[in-house]
Amino acid sequence: MVGLNADAVRGPLRRAVATAQNGLEVIRLGGLETEVDPSPFKVVDREPMYRLRRYFADESEGVSKPPVVLVPPMMVSADVYDVTTENGAAGILRDMGLDPWVIDFGSPDTEEGGWSRTLADHVVAISEVVDKVHEHTGRDVHLGGYSQGGMFCYQAAAYRGGRNLASLITFGAPVDTLAALPLGIPAGVATRGAEFLADHVFTRLAVSGWMARTGFQLLDPAKTVRSRLDFLRQLHDREALLPREPQRRFLALDGWVAWSGPAVAELLKQFVVHNRMMTGGFVIKDRLLTLSDLTVPVLAFVGEVDDIGQPLAVRGIRRAAPRAEVYESTLRAGHFGLVVGSTATAQTWPTTGEWIRWREGMGERPTAVHEMRYDEHPDSESGVSVSNRIIHTAASIAEVGVGVGRGLAAAATGAVRGTREISSEAVRTLPRLARLGQMQPHSTVSLGRLIAEQGRKSPTGECFLFDDRVHTYQAVNVRIDNVVKGLIASGVRPSARIGVLMETRPSALAAVAALSRIGAIAVLLPPGGDLDSALAVLDVDTVIADPENLKSATLVAANVLVLGGGDARQLDIPGDSDVIDLEAIDPDSVRLPAWFTPNPGRARELAVVLFTATDRGLEPRFVTNHRWALSAFGTATAAALGAGDTVYCLAPLHHSAGLLVSVGGALAGGSRIALSRGLDPARFSGEVSRYGVTVISYTWAMMQGILDEEHLDLDRSHPVRLFIGSGMPVGLWKRTLERFAPARVLEFYASTENDVILANVGGSKVGSKGRPLPGSARVALAAYDPISGRLEEDDNGFVRMCRDGEVGLLLGRPSSDGEVMSPLMRGVFEPGDSWVPTENLFRRDSDGDYWLVDRKDTVVKTARGPVFTQPIIDALGELPTVQSVVVYGVDIGGDSGVARRLDHADEIAVCGISVRGGNTLPAKTVTDAVAVLLPVQRPDIVHIVDSIPLGRAYRPRASALQKQGIPAPSARAWYYDATSSSYRRLTKAVAAERFGRVDDSAGGSA
Structure with missing residues (x-):
């Protein structure tokens, strides 16, 4: 009994002594001494941004092995890839015959200039490392990154166009950041919070190492507390703790480094708030990039219970890079367990090595690797299944009693989703509507003022994109102010009407904004148009032109100012012309006069003059500042434009869809403007992808050329969510919806000179112009x-x-x-x-939606009454083979018997159709198509023509066909037989009998 009692005493005593000894060692050294050495490496290159480590360099020198470069996140030490030789990435990959390299960014708080590092600095550094490793080894590089480091790898691959990269390997690296956020945080809450942090916190504050460590641990507090309790309970058992001690020390102390504020702000702004890894259009060193062009093979490791790089967020790479071979390997692991710990040792790194060997032709594809699939999912899903989460966290909840809050939050998320979406929309919409409601005739509002306002809010914000370059608000406002000085030096004063004859380019936008900033009126002249008719009724003696339109400007204006053209500009100035080169004026030498007040324009005052093409030539349309603001804020409201949008301005700036809708709406919504050099189907898909275009503006049949392009290189993962414009034919509207699903079409009708704006916001009624926009005029x-x-x-x-x-x-x-x-x-x-x-005729349906039926001057006046053109265009335009439709009246009056039989009316309704691919139309197809119209509203003649010309605004033009008169009888022309309610072939006899056509010399199809 005495012996037993002694053992009972000695056991707990030894345990207490061991606990005290080990605890003292932890307190003194930060952890237990493991006597495990890290893998050997050499620092083969040092730069201010990084040190490049090559592991086992002596063994690899002179030996050709596949190189793999590993990238850590900003907040984690580079040692994450080498916690121990036996269990770390570097050692395992070396044992598999590979050449491991690691980028060490160091810690900003110990590096010169570290606190000013940007996200772009990291990406460019990685690209430089790839070049150096490729040059050193003579082989293409396998580039891998953990978490944020994986995001860097994707971005660096896009930055260098995939050059010299053999594959990309990522570990828990989110791509679609808004698909699944940590802890089930709603996307709306996350974006608003991230935007606030990016704009107001990280511009002034960096993140220290202890903050990074604490933040990571708070993302899973149950696991953190449990691991600490386990460590304390086993502190007496040194042998049990030693295998996990390197990982514990790394997580608790050694593994965390500081983040620079600018880098964090840029990360949040581009890849959380705007989610541009998915949409494209992210910016690295003023270059616009997209993952959609990547063709480098990708292996993404997915943690089934990763609540930071959640599966849906990681699998976003499948949609973001549709041209690449994308594979995944799914592990039962959390975020950190993907790269450190027993799961990483047994699965992650061996699978990584096997992947590289397979891509190098040195082995078979790993069994744990399979092609990634991306399935559509409800917003409430994250990709971490309920069963996996329960299995992974049950012990934590049982032992520590935490985690209930997360479950309750997840349950509440679904209930408040609708309210949150409505509230989020109201946050954007109400200030815009309130600003319109408070506007008075004397209120100061203008294009120049709005650009200045946005510049004050976000000087480094991206204002517009052009030719793959980004122009910030700060740069744009400096450019505008410089142009203002040049204009003032050239004699431009407030209220002066100044012509602007320029192609769509940054200098054209700067010219219009500079005139607005002075208080002058921009008269936007369409290049290639009838300038004499445009200027006939306007008092314009000064024109601003770009080099391409300089000669045309000198023919119509006494004073010409030339602006823009880039570094390679060449000016062809006629000898007798009075031309001033604004680019040659030094802004610093210009003293601003006392009368100059920036952006003086008031709501009631004239802002710009636009032109509309009519049969009588170009007719002016006068736009006040109020009308411009109404269109700008109305567009932003109806299209729900926000900072995450990039609006693609396909329409020229001299068209209302360009200046009022695209530019105005984007400025009012805080969105980026993507300026295009014009409609080019070959350029369209590349710019949409690189710019991350979410909204495309159009006019009339502009999308026709895009959809007819055989090699339109956009798949279902495109970023476009909305088309916005006016005049799109019904058939083209439906083709657009089908090709760009799930994008919608937001069709507008806007009267340029007053406040009437209709908008089909819902988009469910194809062809309707919708209802009056809030803030616009009553109709x-x-x-x-x-x-x-x-x-x-x-x-x-x-x-x-x-x-x-x-x-x-x-x-x-x-x-x-x-x-x-x-x-x-x-x-x-x-x-x-x-x-x-x-000037337009409409009908209103029982729901209150308005439908355009014609212009007053294009109604066909027939013996049976008026025939409206738009319903005919809509009916026949829906035929699959029809490309374009026009309807026009042909005068058959005069002294002929036909005219007498038609009484007072002397027109017939003729419909011209162009078809795609040389197709024709059976008469029955024509009959069936117009059956939706009342007999009195059906065209008298339908004929197929070779082509229908489009005006400069892409509106189908009927004037050339109308001049040809009655179409020639042929197998491609039909007349309407009221007796049988069908269309029959138009013969010479019928043409002579019904329409007075007696010979074949005049008229005919084009």
Whole structure:
């Protein structure tokens, strides 16, 4: 009994002594002495940004082995790849016949200039290392990175276009950061929080090593507490603790380094707030990049229970890089367990080695590697399955009793999702609508002012993209101010009407904004247009031109100012012309006059003059600052534009869709503007991918050339979410939806000179112009007779309002916010009211949506009454083989018997159709297509033409066909037979009998 009692006493005593000894060692040294040495390496290159380690350098020198370069995250020490020789990445990969290299970024707090490092600095450094390793070894490099280091690898591969890279290997590296955020944080909350941190915190504050360590541990507090309790409970058992001691020390003390504030801010802004790893258009050293061009093979390690690099976020690479071979290896591991610990030792690093050997032709594909698939998922999913999470965390919850909060938060997320989305939208929308509602005639608002405002909010923010370069607000405002000085030095003053004859380019935007900043009026002249007719009714004696349009400008203006053209510009100045080169004026030498006040434009004042092409030539349209602001903020609201959007301005700046919708909407929404040199199907897909275009502006049939391009190089992973513009034909609208699914079309109707704006925001009614936009003018449909051109009155002499379904003239109710530039009608529906007429005829359906049916001047006046062109265009435009449709009237009046039989009307409705691929149309197909129209609204003749020309705004033009008169009888022309309600082939006899055509010399199809 005495012996037993002694053993019972000695056992706990020995345990207490061992605990005290080991605890003292931990306190004194930070951990237990393991007597395990790290792998040997040489620092083969030193730069301010990094030190390049080559492991087992003596063994590898002169021996050709596949090189693998490993990249740590910003916040983790490079030793993460070499915790121990036996269990670390470097040692395992070396034993598999590979040549391991590691980039050591050091810690910003110990490196010169470390606190000012940017994210781009890291990416460029990695690219430099790839070049150096390739040059040293003579072999292509396998580039691997953990967590954020993996993100760097993707970005560096895009930066160098995949050159000299054999493969990419990532470990828990998120790509679609908003698909699954740590701890189930809602995307809306995360983006707003990340944006605030990027703009207001990390611009002033860096992250120290202890902050990084604490933050990582707080992401999984249950596991952190459990591991500490386990360590304390086993502190007496040194042999049990030693195998895990290197990993514990790394996580608890040695593995964390500081982050520089600018790098964190850039990371948050580009890849969390804007998620540009997915959408494209991320910026590295002023270069626009996208992962969609990558063709380098990828292996992504996915942790089934990784709550930081969650599976859905990691698998985003499948959609972001559709041209690459993308594989994955899925492990039952958390974020850190992917690269350090028993799972990494047994699975991650051997699989990595086998992958490299397979890509080098030295072995078979690893069994743990399979092609990655990306399945669509509800917003509530993260990719970490419930069963895996329960299995992985059950012990933590049981032992420590934490984690309940996360479960409750996840349950609440679904319940508040709808409210959160509505609230998020309201945060963006309400300030815009409030600004419009508060605008008075004397309010200062203009293009120049809005650019200045955005520049003050975010000087380094990206204003616009052009030719793969990024222009920040700070740079743009400096350029505008310099142009202002040049213009003032050249005699430009407020209220002066100054012509702008320039192609779409940064200098054109700068010229318009500079005129706005002075308070002058930009008269936007379309290059290649009829400039004489454009300037006939305007007092313009000075024109700003780019080098390409300089000669044209000297023919129409007494004074010409030339701007832009780049470094290789060549000016062809006629000898007798008065031309001033604005680029030659030194801004610092210009003293601003006392009268100059930046951005003086008021809402009621004229801002710009645009031109609309008509049969009479180019007619001016006068746009006030209020009208410009209404379009800008209205577009931003209807399209829900935000900082994460890039708006692709396909329309030229001299068109309302360019300056009012694209540029105005993007500025009001805080979005990036992607300026294009014009519509080029070959350039389109590349710019959409590189710029990360989310919204595309269009006019009329602009998308026709894009969709007809055989080699349109965009797949379903494209970033486009919305098309926005006006005039898109119904058939083209449907083709666009099909080709760019799930993107939507937001069709506008806007009267340039007053405040009428309709928008089909929902997009469910293809072809509809929608309803009045909040903040725009109230509208009404007035009963109108297109034949006589008169409004119809009731018994009291007031104009009769149209019923639902009845065609009428669209009127807008002017507000007091802007100066009315169009003729005003008073006493229209009631005494004292005032309305501004548009030129367009609409019908309103029972839901309150408006449908355009025609312009007043293009209605065909036939013997049976008016025939409206747009419903015919919509009906026939839906045929799959039809490319374009125009409807026009042909005058068959005069002294002929035909004219007498048609009484007072002397036109017939003719429809011209162009088809794709040399196809034709059976008469029955034509008959079936127009069956949706009332017989009196069907065209008299339908014929196929070789092509239908598009105007400069991509509007199909009928004038050339109209001049040719009645189409020649042929197998491609049909007339409407009212008796049989069908279309029949147009013969010479029918043409002579019905339409007075007696010979084949005139007219015919184009």
